[in-house]
Amino acid sequence: MEPDFERRLIRSMSGCSSLSSSPFSSPISSPSPIKHSDRFIPLRSVSQPSAFFIDQEQIHKGPMSDRKSSRDTSTSTSTTATNTGANPSSSNGTTTTAADRAKDLLTYQALLQNEMFGTQIDCLYDEQHISNAYSNINSNNQHSTGMTNQTGTNDTNNTGGVGGGGAITTTTLIGQGLGGQIHTTAISGINGILTPSPGFLSQSSQQRLPYNNSNSNLLRSRDPNTIFRYSARRNMDDLHFSPYSLSPLSPASIRLLRSPRKQLRKIPKTPFKVLDAPELQDDFYLNLVDWSSTNILAVGLNASVYLWNANTSNVTRLCDLQTESDTVTSVAWSDRGQYVAVGTHKGIVQIWDAATNRKTVSFPRHTARVGALAWNDLCIYSGSRDRFILQNDTRSNKQERKLAGHRQEVCGLKWSPDRQLLASGGNDNRLLVWNQSCSNPIQVYTDHTAAVKAIAWSPHQQGLLASGGGTADRHIRFWNTLTAQNLQSIDTGSQVCNLAWSKHSNELVSTHGYSQHQIVVWKYPSMLQLARLTGHTFRVLYLAVSPDGESIVTGAGDETLRFWNVFTKCRANKESDSVLNLFNKIR
DSSP, rough: OHHHHHHHHHHTTTSSSSSSSTTTTSSOOOOOOOOOOOOOOOSSSSSGGGGOOOHHHHHHHOHHHHHHHHHHHTTHHHHHHHTTTOOHHHHHHHHHHHHHHHHHHHHHHHHHHHHHHHHOEEEEEEEHHHHHHHHTTOOHHHHHHHHHHHHHHHOOOOOOOTTTTTTTEEEEEEOOOGGEEEEEEEEEEEEEEEEEEEBOOOOOTTBBBOOOSOTTHHHHHHHHSSTSSSOOOOOHHHOOTTTTTTOOHHHHHHHHSSOOOOOOOOSSSSSSSEETTOOOOOOOOBBBBOOOOTTTTEEEHHHHHHEETTOOOOOOEEEOOOGGGGOEEEEEEEETSSSEEEOOOEEHHHHHEETTTTTEEEEHHHOOOOEEEEEEETTEEEETTTSSEEEEETTTTTEEEEEEEHHHHHHHEEEEESSSEEEEETTTTEEEEEEESSOOOOEOOOSSOOEEEEEEOOOOTTEEEEEETTTTTTTEEEEETTEEEEEEEEEEESSEEEEEOOOSHHHHEEEEEETTTEEEEEEETEEEEEEEEOOSSSSEEEEEEETTTTTTEEEETTSSEEEOSSSSSOOOOOOOOOTTOOGGGGO
């Protein structure tokens, strides 16, 4: 590149003069033709990294933008007055479009930082995702305060795009920096000016520290000579990057382009209904709440079982065991929602008809309390404190099988969606898997270090089983029962009381006890926290999913039942318009 052109190019980027003018040219003489080079020469005189990036307004301007600028300026007042009473749907569409454009700009900016400065940004998340993943640190408030002080305005709730009317859009870019450390860079756009702010993710505490916008030359001060020398050695196993790739982009940029751009859905943080449940016991080994396929909730309160109709909100009492000097320790609905199985403290399993409120059959075969129940068609399986699992047929009133595998109390029972495998958890820290033909467990898992009560089979992947441990374990573990392998585990930080999968998406919810008493919605298999719900003051020991798969109900020792909307709605199956679908052509 000629020195003259490079000098004028630097001056134009610094704001001193335009590219077409030169201090050596006169108005009379025509400027000499500019000779462009086939190489990119980085600007060494610019101190701000934001000078390398293109403004959002310049990106979205078309060839007719300059001609329309005067007309848009003259009609801005009338347009603002007209939009005051506009339809909210149109404003939401405009906001969504602006947000998408802002995210495109931030992605483009992250790609430039990866290729020019080696920042290794490989993920693009919004602030809701980061606050859910690292909710222990209130970094969002501090970041918003810093941006408010710079702009001189008190409006920090605008979610529009970058560059229009002082709107603020904050997006967090997560990646692995040089030297193997994990860094996070939050890039905020204010009036079209993009400025980076520092931050990092500690590997020991895994908590996000507050942002700091004071250093405007973060990237250059971190490693000012990255452009002119080779970067640090990268671990190919961690990056999953082929050395034979023909792409000119770095592995981090490739992962950034492949990362999902869809924004995470918002989950309400407060319950939409709260019911009082007096005398709801605070016992980890009991299962006192279940939701039927006919939208009726069964709750065991001391010596009685109550039915709450979710359609009419009517409450009826199904049974009262006070006359028998007994208490309810577990309840479970049959698959069709016709019968309710009730386990008692004396080891009796009673079958009640919900329509007539009459007891149909009773199985007094356990010698201790029955804390877990599971239906398979018209057969009821019961787990007791006497360490046995009994199979009883409600039609013949006889015991068919006795399963002995646990060394202590059985506190969890769940059948697989295809009704072929039964998973049982016990106070002996073991998770057992049974089939319908063998009296011995076909699989035994001993990785948990506390009682296993939380058990859930995935309805989306065959053979996928999730289990949660008690206070001394705190882990959620995933098992492939087809190969008897431990897939992964995650430390939740508190006692895992219940697990339940979503019927419509690959998500699951967990309820916890000591010491956080929270409800967490997870995205599988990444195990990202989509939401953390709080409200109970005691351990969240009971959980049931609504028949439509959208809502859950939780119960705790604070004697309340709370209803939450946590899962997505069922997606309607759209008919294919393909010419290969012969059913679309039949009339």
